[in-house]
Amino acid sequence: MNAMPNGAILSATGIHKRFGALVVLDDIDFAMGAEEAVGIVGPNGAGKTTLLSVLSGAYPPSAGTVAFKGGDVTALPATQRCRLGLVRTHQVPKPFGGMTAFENVFVAASHGAGLSRDEAYEEALGSLKLCGVLGVANRRAETLGLLDRKRLELARALAAKPTLLLLDEIGGGLTDGEAGELVETIRELRRRRIAIVWIEHIVHILLQVAERLICMDAGKIIADGEPQAVMADPQVISAYLGGGPK
Amino acid sequence: MSNQIVQGILLGGYYALIACGLSFMFSVMRIINLAHGSLAVLSAFALWLLASRFHIPPFYGLAIVLPLMAVIGWALQRFLLERSARGGALLPILTTFGLAIVIDNFLFEQFGADTRSLAPFIGSLSYDSWEWPGSIYVGKLAVIIFVAAVILLGGLQLFLTRTGLGRSIRATSEDPDTAGLVGVDARRANAVAAAIAMVTVGLAGAFLGMRATFDPYAGATQLLFAFEAAVIGGAGSLWSTLIGGIVLALAQTLGAKVHPQGFLIGGHVAFLIVLFIRLYTSGLGLRGLLRLSTGKAS
Numbered sequence: 001m002n003a004m005p006n007g008a009i010l011s012a013t014g015i016h017k018r019f020g021a022l023v024v025l026d027d028i029d030f031a032m033g034a035e036e037a038v039g040i041v042g043p044n045g046a047g048k049t050t051l052l053s054v055l056s057g058a059y060p061p062s063a064g065t066v067a068f069k070g071g072d073v074t075a076l077p078a079t080q081r082c083r084l085g086l087v088r089t090h091q092v093p094k095p096f097g098g099m100t101a102f103e104n105v106f107v108a109a110s111h112g113a114g115l116s117r118d119e120a121y122e123e124a125l126g127s128l129k130l131c132g133v134l135g136v137a138n139r140r141a142e143t144l145g146l147l148d149r150k151r152l153e154l155a156r157a158l159a160a161k162p163t164l165l166l167l168d169e170i171g172g173g174l175t176d177g178e179a180g181e182l183v184e185t186i187r188e189l190r191r192r193r194i195a196i197v198w199i200e201h202i203v204h205i206l207l208q209v210a211e212r213l214i215c216m217d218a219g220k221i222i223a224d225g226e227p228q229a230v231m232a233d234p235q236v237i238s239a240y241l242g243g244g245p246k
Numbered sequence: 247m248s249n250q251i252v253q254g255i256l257l258g259g260y261y262a263l264i265a266c267g268l269s270f271m272f273s274v275m276r277i278i279n280l281a282h283g284s285l286a287v288l289s290a291f292a293l294w295l296l297a298s299r300f301h302i303p304p305f306y307g308l309a310i311v312l313p314l315m316a317v318i319g320w321a322l323q324r325f326l327l328e329r330s331a332r333g334g335a336l337l338p339i340l341t342t343f344g345l346a347i348v349i350d351n352f353l354f355e356q357f358g359a360d361t362r363s364l365a366p367f368i369g370s371l372s373y374d375s376w377e378w379p380g381s382i383y384v385g386k387l388a389v390i391i392f393v394a395a396v397i398l399l400g401g402l403q404l405f406l407t408r409t410g411l412g413r414s415i416r417a418t419s420e421d422p423d424t425a426g427l428v429g430v431d432a433r434r435a436n437a438v439a440a441a442i443a444m445v446t447v448g449l450a451g452a453f454l455g456m457r458a459t460f461d462p463y464a465g466a467t468q469l470l471f472a473f474e475a476a477v478i479g480g481a482g483s484l485w486s487t488l489i490g491g492i493v494l495a496l497a498q499t500l501g502a503k504v505h506p507q508g509f510l511i512g513g514h515v516a517f518l519i520v521l522f523i524r525l526y527t528s529g530l531g532l533r534g535l536l537r538l539s540t541g542k543a544s
Contacts, residue, residue, distance in 0.1 A: 056427065082429040098422035107417045110410045112429025160428050
């Protein structure tokens with residue numbers, strides 16, 4: 001029954017999510033292996049962010065189960081999932097504005113990763129450095145610009161020591177140079193054997209990291225597999241270009 | 247004149263003490279606790295009961311009452327405020343308003359309408375004073391209260407900035423959902439914050455009872471002072487609460503100098519002036535009023 005592929009770190013089975021009469025996720029089945037990097041693309045309103053929210057525990061699915069590291073986490077709140085190693089970032093960065101960048105990351109290291117004071121200190125500095133925000137560590141997060149906020153969002157998630165990181169459009173609004181830095185950072189995470197699910201509209205940066213691509217449309221997975229093959233899939237092209245003449 | 251200023255500053259310490267719990271609960275849980283003053287009076291009555299029935303001096307009685315207040319705060323948050331907060335912003339205000347009525351009438355039913363004081367139980371401390379140069383007499387109790395307020399506010403500030411639990415409370419106050427996403431148990435952080443706020447209320451109630459008198463319906467006045475001091479200071483940091491308390495007390499003592507009945511009016515005038523300036527500069531809304539960080543880029 002619980003179709004869990006060998007070595008799967010995360011599996012979602014029969015996920016439905018309805019908001020009133022609106023069906024946002026319609027019977028999603030999804031599993032991924034440890035250390036895998038999965039990209040998710042799809043037009044606006046396809047349900048990508050909602051899927052991420054259900055996986056991270058922001059809200060429960062209307063039906064279906066989520067399993068992480070072999071245990072059923074469907075009923076676990078986001079806090080508990082974070083401590084298990086399932087961490088997400090937001091599309092719009094949500095720093096703790098009144099706290100410094102360092103404190104933002106330090107909170108995640110001490111509470112999310114459960115590190116001791118000294119370990120959390122090291123982990124926080126490491127995460128800030130990796131994401132390129134060490135230079136603004138002592139500035140209050142509300143004074144940071146969008147780019148630094150996005151980097152801080154990633155650094156904070158990293159400090160919680162995820163085994164699976166869910167990224168929601170962290171590449172949006174970046175210049176080519178900034179996107180290049182982001183790709184380097186993500187590659188470093190891959191070297192650290194962190195599994196990644198990454199929603200992104202900018203497909204060319206996603207393809208530099210993802211080894212598997214999923215395309216969603218109208219609450220369903222319409223293609224899943226090797227990235228180039230998915231991008232060439234007629235259904236994917238039609239979902240993006242609004243369908244051609246029949 | 248300098249006498250009034252010294253007395254005003256010292257009285258400001260008491261107002262900071264009673265205001266800090268109110269602004270702390272507002273800045274962390276976004277709850278305006280209208281039962282704040284009544285809870286302070288509850289603490290005063292508990293100390294009075296211990297002193298008059300069991301001959302436990304108030305300063306020792308604090309060792310019993312303050313932990314009790316912490317438990318009350320924790321339970322209040324877990325079983326009452328947390329649930330009512332799910333019903334929108336207005337419901338917790340109504341809930342705490344109801345709670346204030348319950349506490350006031352419970353005290354009335356238990357202790358009657360008599361006015362009490364803890365002063366008889368602290369010996370000469372209630373009227374002892376030092377003479378400062380310039381014929382200024384400062385009460386020892388007033389100095390103790392002021393020092394206690396500074397230590398409490400400083401300790402709380404250190405706790406919030408230097409400890410893991412303190413940081414988790416600050417993160418929760420900024421954004422409880424996001425705090426959850428980075429592993430902070432927001433419910434626990436809120437319950438701890440409520441417990442701390444009630445300890446400060448308990449201490450404020452003790453000093454209220456020592457420096458003045460109280461009766462079962464004295465809570466509303468204390469709530470008003472706490473609210474005025476909190477708004478004047480703004481909830482930006484705990485030190486601004488101390489400033490708010492001092493400004494309120496100075497306005498009151500100076501008001502009393504202008505006219506014998508001017509004590510309360512002086513405080514209200516200062517409060518209203520600050521209120522209008524705040525409304526004029528930061529617009530309507532409690533967040534602007536209390537100068538809370540909005541989390542947006544400046």
